[in-house]
Amino acid sequence: MSHTFTHNLVALKTIVRREIMRIVRIWSQTLIPPAITASLYFIIFGTVIGSHLHNVHGYPYMTYLVPGLVMMQIITNSYGNITSSFFGAKFQRFVEEMLVSPTPSWVILSGYIIGAMVRGLTLGVIVLLISTAFTSLHVEHPLITLTTAMLTSMVFALAGFVNAVFAKKFDDIAIVPSFVLTPLTYLGGVFYSIDQLGEPWHTISLANPILYMVNAFRYGMLGVSDIHIGVAYAVMAFFAVTLGGFGLFLLHRGIGMRS
Amino acid sequence: MTQAPALEITDLRKTYSNGTEALKGVSLTVQPGDFFALLGPNGAGKSTLIGILSSLVNASGGTAKIFGVSIHEQRSQAMHLIGLVPQEINFNQFEKPFDICVNAAGFYGIPRAEAMRRAEKYLKELRLWDKAQHPARSLSGGMKRRLMIARAMMNEPKLLILDEPTAGVDIEIRRSMWQFVTGINKAGTTVILTTHYLEEAEQLCRNIAIIDHGSIVENTGMKQLLSKLDVETFVLDTSELPAALSDVDGIELRRVDDHTLEAEMARGHDLNSLFAMLSDKGIMVTSMRNKANRLEELFVRLVENGSKQENAA
Ligand SMILES: Nc1ncnc2c1ncn2[C@@H]1O[C@H](COP(=O)(O)OP(=O)(O)O)[C@@H](O)[C@H]1O
Ligand SMILES: [Mg+2]
Numbered sequence: 001m002s003h004t005f006t007h008n009l010v011a012l013k014t015i016v017r018r019e020i021m022r023i024v025r026i027w028s029q030t031l032i033p034p035a036i037t038a039s040l041y042f043i044i045f046g047t048v049i050g051s052h053l054h055n056v057h058g059y060p061y062m063t064y065l066v067p068g069l070v071m072m073q074i075i076t077n078s079y080g081n082i083t084s085s086f087f088g089a090k091f092q093r094f095v096e097e098m099l100v101s102p103t104p105s106w107v108i109l110s111g112y113i114i115g116a117m118v119r120g121l122t123l124g125v126i127v128l129l130i131s132t133a134f135t136s137l138h139v140e141h142p143l144i145t146l147t148t149a150m151l152t153s154m155v156f157a158l159a160g161f162v163n164a165v166f167a168k169k170f171d172d173i174a175i176v177p178s179f180v181l182t183p184l185t186y187l188g189g190v191f192y193s194i195d196q197l198g199e200p201w202h203t204i205s206l207a208n209p210i211l212y213m214v215n216a217f218r219y220g221m222l223g224v225s226d227i228h229i230g231v232a233y234a235v236m237a238f239f240a241v242t243l244g245g246f247g248l249f250l251l252h253r254g255i256g257m258r259s
Numbered sequence: 260m261t262q263a264p265a266l267e268i269t270d271l272r273k274t275y276s277n278g279t280e281a282l283k284g285v286s287l288t289v290q291p292g293d294f295f296a297l298l299g300p301n302g303a304g305k306s307t308l309i310g311i312l313s314s315l316v317n318a319s320g321g322t323a324k325i326f327g328v329s330i331h332e333q334r335s336q337a338m339h340l341i342g343l344v345p346q347e348i349n350f351n352q353f354e355k356p357f358d359i360c361v362n363a364a365g366f367y368g369i370p371r372a373e374a375m376r377r378a379e380k381y382l383k384e385l386r387l388w389d390k391a392q393h394p395a396r397s398l399s400g401g402m403k404r405r406l407m408i409a410r411a412m413m414n415e416p417k418l419l420i421l422d423e424p425t426a427g428v429d430i431e432i433r434r435s436m437w438q439f440v441t442g443i444n445k446a447g448t449t450v451i452l453t454t455h456y457l458e459e460a461e462q463l464c465r466n467i468a469i470i471d472h473g474s475i476v477e478n479t480g481m482k483q484l485l486s487k488l489d490v491e492t493f494v495l496d497t498s499e500l501p502a503a504l505s506d507v508d509g510i511e512l513r514r515v516d517d518h519t520l521e522a523e524m525a526r527g528h529d530l531n532s533l534f535a536m537l538s539d540k541g542i543m544v545t546s547m548r549n550k551a552n553r554l555e556e557l558f559v560r561l562v563e564n565g566s567k568q569e570n571a572a
Contacts, residue, residue: 006368
């Protein structure tokens with residue numbers, strides 16, 4: 001039992017280390033572009049446009065924007081990391097190194113998820129650091145801030161994993177981010193409070209899971225939210241468990257990997 | 260106590276989702292310490308069989324045990340016993356050979372310090388140490404094959420499986436690869452090799468199975484196999500040959516060049532008529548030897564028989 005445990009731990013560390021090495025090796029693709037994007041949002045929306053806007057939930061627009069932009073980068077980078085890394089492993093076939101080994105599916109999945117979370121959360125921290133150049137840093141509820149960031153990162157890493165499992169060509173990992181993820185993120189309360197929307201847009205927005213995550217995170221940082229925090233946690237937990245189970249099933253069955 | 264066979268497969272079947280029946284009930288036993296050849300033409304089902312053993316292909320039926328451990332019921336335990344050198348390159352081309360080996364060991368739960376020690380050992384033995392810190396994509400084809408052997412050795416498997424490892428590798432590198440594999444076989448590792456390169460099996464392996472169209476058509480010792488051969492070919496070195504030669508009864512003649520003649524006949528056929536004909540024509544035979552492609556002849560024969568039976572059925 002403990003023998004198996006140490007084996008699995010070594011395998012997990014191996015995958016996580018390889019994922020982190022990958023992020024570092026191609027830092028000019030993994031770390032720099034998201035940082036530039038976030039900076040541009042701060043400058044354009046926060047400074048140029050935001051200075052003409054009213055306070056939102058009692059905060060200057062720039063300050064209100066920070067949690068949204070942090071979440072946006074956590075979401076895109078957690079998702080993007082695992083799709084390109086895991087699809088790359090399938091494409092170059094080195095996923096087989098793991099599949100032929102005694103490493104159980106849940107260890108493989110955990111390794112890739114942790115790797116993607118490292119990328120997502122690193123970007124989150126980078127965006128927070130950039131934001132301090134524009135506004136002062138608020139963290140009302142550190143624990144909520146941290147758990148929301150981690151859960152969101154995990155959910156989108158899992159979603160990216162499922163995407164990568166089904167992807168047969170590179171286009172297949174670009175479609176979902178462009179046509180699903182980006183619109184949902186932009187409409188998920190990153191830039192505004194849904195209280196500012198009239199009906200039916202307010203109600204329609206409630207169907208967007210990203211809204212719950214962004215609001216929970218904003219509640220953690222600023223103490224304001226459009227959504228009840230308990231509901232937000234339930235939504236995140238639901239997606240984490242469902243996608244986690246599905247991802248494990250796919251890997252275990254070797255869908256798209258074993259013939 | 261008798262040791263369990265290194266490999267014992269029973270009625271293994273595979274039908275791919277597109278309907279291709281790649282294995283039609285294969286049974287095979289490989290003894291510990293053996294150097295075993297699985298020989299067959301392209302598309303025979305060799306890689307499918309290897310794929311099932313290494314869990315990359317899901318079997319449609321049948322069982323397989325590695326040293327008595329079922330690959331289905333005790334997968335993780337069975338995988339600890341196997342080292343796999345696949346037919347297609349399957350490592351990360353952007354990583355370095357050293358990291359590829361160390362990571363591979365990690366998937367078997369081998370602690371990093373030990374993994375680094377082994378990576379150095381096997382990369383050195385496979386003469387890749389000077390390339391250990393270069394991106395893998397910069398390696399030549401032969402080096403990439405050797406890297407996959409080094410990687411397969413990282414868990415020090417009891418059973419090493421090589422799927423056509425010398426396809427497209429030049430003779431020099433092929434030789435050094437065989438030297439290494441023969442060495443670890445002598446040290447106790449069971450080796451299974453698939454190939455359609457016939458001399459390779461003949462030179463290296465003690466036992467052999469021949470597979471064609473998803474069925475085993477022959478499974479025996481290499482020596483027994485060769486002795487079964489009912490046809491032999493002699494190569495004769497001669498004085499200047501005429502442009503055309505007609506066959507002697509029961510002996511098929513092939514003029515290879517001005518001074519070389521091949522004569523193919525049933526084993527034990529009388530050679531006097533050949534020599535009589537040659538001396539009639541004033542051709543002198545200076546030397547004579549057995550042609551070294553016996554296995555190839557046998558193979559063609561077995562496969563032909565197999566397909567005749569299949570057509571008849
Ligand atoms: N993934 C696959 N899907 C469908 N058919 C396959 C697949 N892999 C192999 N085959 C078919 O199965 C048969 C056996 O192939 P394979 O095991 O690769 O033979 P070998 O390794 O002896 O050349 C061939 O007819 C091949 O086309
Ligand atoms: Mg093959």
